[in-house]
Amino acid sequence: MKFDFSVYGAFVRKGGLILLHDIATYGRNDVGVPTLWKEIRELGLYKMEEIIGKHEAIIDAGGIGVVYK
Numbered sequence: 001m002k003f004d005f006s007v008y009g010a011f012v013r014k015g016g017l018i019l020l021h022d023i024a025t026y027g028r029n030d031v032g033v034p035t036l037w038k039e040i041r042e043l044g045l046y047k048m049e050e051i052i053g054k055h056e057a058i059i060d061a062g063g064i065g066v067v068y069k
Helices: 002-009 033-043
Strands: 017-025 047-051 061-068
Touching: 002 017, 002 033, 017 033, 033 061
Parallel strands: none
Antiparallel strands: 017 061, 047 061
């Protein structure tokens, strides 16, 4: 995940968006994205937005993370 963000993120122009899915986990082991999301947020280099809804169905992960480059 971190590799993809750093390598492919370099192709996103200033003012572009990078979207990450499954930024939140619910009762399962972290698949890498929530950890990456937290690391990016802690850097404080980007404006970021979390879109996490409430789910009626039983799901393991969800949420969309928007990174404004």
